[in-house]
Amino acid sequence: MGILPMKTTYEKAYHRLEKEHFWFKARRKYILDTIARADRNSRILDIGCSSGILLHELIQLGFKKENLFGIDISAQAIENCKASGLDNTFVMDAQHISLNEQFDIIIASDCLEHLKEDETALKNWRQLLKPDGTAYIFVPAFMSLWSHHDVVNMHYRRYRGKELNEKLRNNGFNIQKSGFWNVFLFLPIFLYRWISRLMPTRKSGTGNLDKLPPFNKFLIGLLSLENRIVRHIRFPFGVSCYAFVKKS
Numbered sequence: 705m706g707i708l709p710m711k712t713t714y715e716k717a718y719h720r721l722e723k724e725h726f727w728f729k730a731r732r733k734y735i736l737d738t739i740a741r742a743d744r745n746s747r748i749l750d751i752g753c754s755s756g757i758l759l760h761e762l763i764q765l766g767f768k769k770e771n772l773f774g775i776d777i778s779a780q781a782i783e784n785c786k787a788s789g790l791d792n793t794f795v796m797d798a799q800h801i802s803l804n805e806q807f808d809i810i811i812a813s814d815c816l817e818h819l820k821e822d823e824t825a826l827k828n829w830r831q832l833l834k835p836d837g838t839a840y841i842f843v844p845a846f847m848s849l850w851s852h853h854d855v856v857n858m859h860y861r862r863y864r865g866k867e868l869n870e871k872l873r874n875n876g877f878n879i880q881k882s883g884f885w886n887v888f889l890f891l892p893i894f895l896y897r898w899i900s901r902l903m904p905t906r907k908s909g910t911g912n913l914d915k916l917p918p919f920n921k922f923l924i925g926l927l928s929l930e931n932r933i934v935r936h937i938r939f940p941f942g943v944s945c946y947a948f949v950k951k952s
Contacts, residue, residue: 713856715778717914719755726920727886730927731813731944732758734885735840736765737931738948739809746808749832750774751798752815756785759793775801777818799825807832810839814944817843817859826875830951838880838950843868845884845945851897865945877949884942888930889923893943 722728735758744766750758753774763769769789775796776782785793796802798812799819810833819825833839844854844862854862869879884890917923 715780719780719784721916722754723757724920725916726923726927728757730924730931731842731885732761733928734931734934735811735813736761738840740765742767742809744768745771747771747805747834748773748809748811749801749803749805749807751801751810751812751829752776752818753785753793754778754781756781756788756790756793758811758813759785759790760788773803773805773807775803799828801828801832803832805832806834806837808834808837810837812839813842814844816841817861817863818857820860822860823871823875826871826877830876833951835951838948839877840946840948841868841872842885842944842946845942849894849897849943851900853897863945868945868947872947872949873952876952877947878952880948880950882945882947883934883938884940884945885934886927886930886943887934887939887941888926890941890943 745768748759748762748767748771750756750773753759753776756774759772759774762772770792772790772792774782774785774790774793775798776785776793777795777797779795782793782795794803798815799821810829812829816822816825829839844859846864847862850862865882865884869882872879886893
């Protein structure tokens with residue numbers, strides 16, 4: 705199988721923290737604000753849906769639950785989804801999604817880097833998208849930020865923005881918008897990871913995700929401010945890169 709699932713210790717921490725952790729909460733808000741004007745009858749697929757928090761937030765925005773779908777490689781994640789009433793959620797490899805559906809919106813937030821054959825996945829995702837549909841794709845940026853956190857996340861790679869866009873174009877997508885996210889924290893994260901490589905310490909099974917950070921609310925506010933700014937300004941760097949695409 706070409707997808708690397710999370711290690712058990714990391715996955716437990718992820719499911720425990722994903723609702724309130726600044727990183728996930730701020731990015732979900734960016735995605736929700738981006739698609740806020742979409743038709744509430746849109747059929748939406750969340751690739752790597754985890755416990756379904758984004759799907760529930762889409763329901764709160766008025767999207768119809770019966771039109772919301774999610775897939776994840778983790779059986780525990782999908783068990784969590786179904787326990788919360790999300791019936792259209794399935795354990796699947798994101799390289800080979802076998803749903804008899806086409807979607808107006810596909811969301812793949814920090815999923816592509818887990819896939820050995822990322823271009824195979826992109827071809828598959830294109831087939832799942834309606835002719836005028838839009839895919840919103842987020843991935844971790846820059847191999848210079850590679851750390852033990854990527855290892856416990858079971859990543860194959862981090863991306864340059866140009867690399868992501870080229871792979872998308874080569875697999876039948878038109879780029880509508882692309883750029884970087886988590887710009888404000890790029891420098892401190894870069895310095896922290898660089899220093900960590902120089903001063904190795906005991907490696908945690910949860911990477912950087914063991915508990916909510918001390919300034920979690922402040923960081924949510926900081927990234928919420930950034931979310932408004934990056935709608936109008938394209939920065940040349942960030943901890944994540946993204947592309948919003950349509951079929952070519």
